Amino acid sequence: MTTTTLPPTEKTRPKSAPPSVSDRARAERRLGWMLAGPAFVIMLLVTAYPILQAVYESLFSYRLTDPANRAFNGLGNYVVVLTDPIWWQSIGVTLLITVVTVAVELVLGFALAMVMAKALQSLRPILRAAILIPYAVITVVSAFAWQFAFDINTGFVNSWFAWLPGIAETTDWFGGWGTSILVICLAEIWKTTPFISLLLLAGLAQVPEVLQEAAKVDGASWWQRLWRVTVPNMKAAIMVALLFRTLDAFRVFDSIFIMTAGANGTESVSFLAYRQTIARLEIGLGSAVSVLLFVAVVIIAFGFIKGFRVDLSQARGDK
Amino acid sequence: MPDGATGARRGRTVTTRSAEHRRGRLAGASAAALLASTLAACGGDTGASSQLTWYINPDSGGQAEIASRCTEAAGGAYTIEVAQLPRESNAQREQLIRRLAAEDDSIDLMSLDPPYIPEFAEAGFLAPVPEDVAQRVTEGVVESAVQGSTWDDELVAVPFWANTQLLWYKKSVVEQAGLDMEQPVTWEQMVQVAEDQGTTIAAQGIRAEALTVWLNALVESAGGSIITETAENPEDIQLGLTEDPAVRAAEVMNAVAPVGGPAFSTAGEDANVTDFEEGDAAFMVNWPFVWPRALSAVEAGTLDASVPEDYGWTLYPRVDEGEPSAPPYGGINIGVGAFSRNVEAAYEAAECIVSEENQSYYFTTNGNPASKAAVYDDPEVLEIFPMAPAIRESLELAAPRPQTVYYSEVSGALQRVYHPASAVVPGETGAEAADLILAVLRGEQLL
Structure with missing residues (x-):
């Protein structure tokens, strides 16, 4: 790669800087902490505190309506959760929804990002707004909209698509596992594809035009330019988009809550946590499920960052 | 306990005015105090109105109307404000029970789905029903509705409507x-x-x-x-x-x-x-x-x-x-929150809410059958609900x-x-x- 593609920070970094930290760097670091410090403290208050509280509660057998019988239970709640088949089934459902939605969203989101990037200057703001609208819709509202669309009484899907094999006027979408998951995935994809495409658009904008031109001069086809120039140059942006969306998708709740309420084996891990904590009022057991969900999310994030070497602070198109 | 002391029961404007006067002359202060007590006396025996909040399940506006009727009938003894709960009964329970576990004193009256009443009662979230009230609100009430308001052989809620x-x-x-x-x-x-x-x-x-x-x-x-x-x-x-x-x-x-x-x-x-x-x-x-x-x-x-x-x-x-x-058997019974600051007024209000007149109003306008048997003989009810006798018979057979x-x-x-x-x-x-x-x-x- 030529030096012209290097980002400004790389360019300005003095190559001959001594390895030891200079006074100026130290002062800058201190200033950085002072600037970020208050936000850091607030983050600790609103995230670390509830997480620690959940870890603590998860060690107790504790029912909200019966605080007198709260008792220390050690890791008993975790044993109950991890030995229950419904936990593993929920993990399976959650993983399936995550993989399917993220994969489809990545392809669709990429296509939409290309459209947005290549659109005429005058059309671009309108197009961008139109593509972003689903992301602005509240998830519960979008879930209701999709449920109404597919509902056997209120929906239009059955009558519009009755000509397709497998769809009839009497198709009950929320009556079976497969069709329920399909509608849930569709709703999720519709809703969050704009998010991925927005992140990818930022990555696309960073692919240096000179590289494209050079490839064109060398006679590369559109497809070759896409695979050999565009995609490798925005790998970091793709990974960041994937990471954010995967973490988000793994916590899927709203659509399932509205559409099936967990019927037909469509419960996700978040839904299981809700059921134990809010419906059963078993704070201990519910906290254990939540902590395990948190651990799963941490593992995903860690896996992405270490496994794919995603640098969150440098989501740009250089390598 | 601001509502416990009579002094705090004065109207807000009066209190402010008396505070101003206190800064001035003593005579002015005592005049204001006199004025305040006179005003309080107008509000009835309990002093100025106690504000009650009634958590209701969504309906066609019937409970809100009953609340305003009872407020009017109370002549200032209390005012009832309604707050709407979620649509589904399990979601209603979730919201109420979490608030009550945190000893929320804003919950005076609750529209409760009968199957959840034992849980509320056992957790001590319902204020005990005074004996005289219990006697009055079960008189002439269909059996299933009384059963649905009972836990451990004691009436813990006031039967409202029976479905x-x-x-x-x-x-x-x-x-x-x-x-x-x-x-x-x-x-x-x-x-x-x-x-x-x-x-x-x-x-x-x-x-x-x-x-x-x-x-x-x-x-x-x-x-x-x-x-x-x-x-x-x-x-x-x-x-x-x-x-x-x-x-x-x-x-x-x-x-x-x-x-x-x-x-x-x-x-x-x-x-x-x-x-x-x-x-x-x-x-x-x-x-x-x-x-x-x-x-x-x-x-x-x-x-x-x-x-x-x-x-x-x-x-x-x-x-x-x-x-x-x-x-x-379904319906709604009225529970009084254990942490309410106005338990007495709340039970007074509950009795008003479940009055025969209000039950027949609720039946005819919102389609929710009464728990008092006498309502089923009301000619207006029979005219709108020709199936009222069947409903009443069904309620006698109904199992919780x-x-x-x-x-x-x-x-x-x-x-x-x-x-x-x-x-x-x-x-x-x-x-x-x-x-x-x-x-x-x-x-x-x-x-």
């Missing part, structure tokens, strides 16, 4: 099938007619509270109970799910599912009405709200007038020919859902195992459900 399901049918279809609806009808007969006539039975096959309602009615109609013996210790609870009545109930579910329509496993009460109105179903077990709903749809021009004319109704179908059915502190767990486990109804295996599903319920209650399994 029950009827069997609704299309007169034209049963006539064609030659089914005599004057006689008690069994589920098997209905299935037979539905098969012969190529129609469906609308029942609640959805995985929701409605499924428990249906299952419970079937088990009770067959002469059994889901919980045969309740106990404080969850491990000592005895279940009747492996006994013959539960097997009979499973058989009925299994028989109804194939004629329950294409979306039986997701059909709730609202979907049932739609099917029944549109003519897809010839039978429907449902609450009486279906009647005013049909009438108002005719009025709005969205439903043909001939549809409700074809509606017939009778008692809930039997499981066994020789045994009377035990229809579902399992009364236990752990109702939410029991119902959740039943919904998980008995859904979809087409997959229910008589003799096996019951044992499976019993195992799950007990494991969940012991804290050994997730739900």
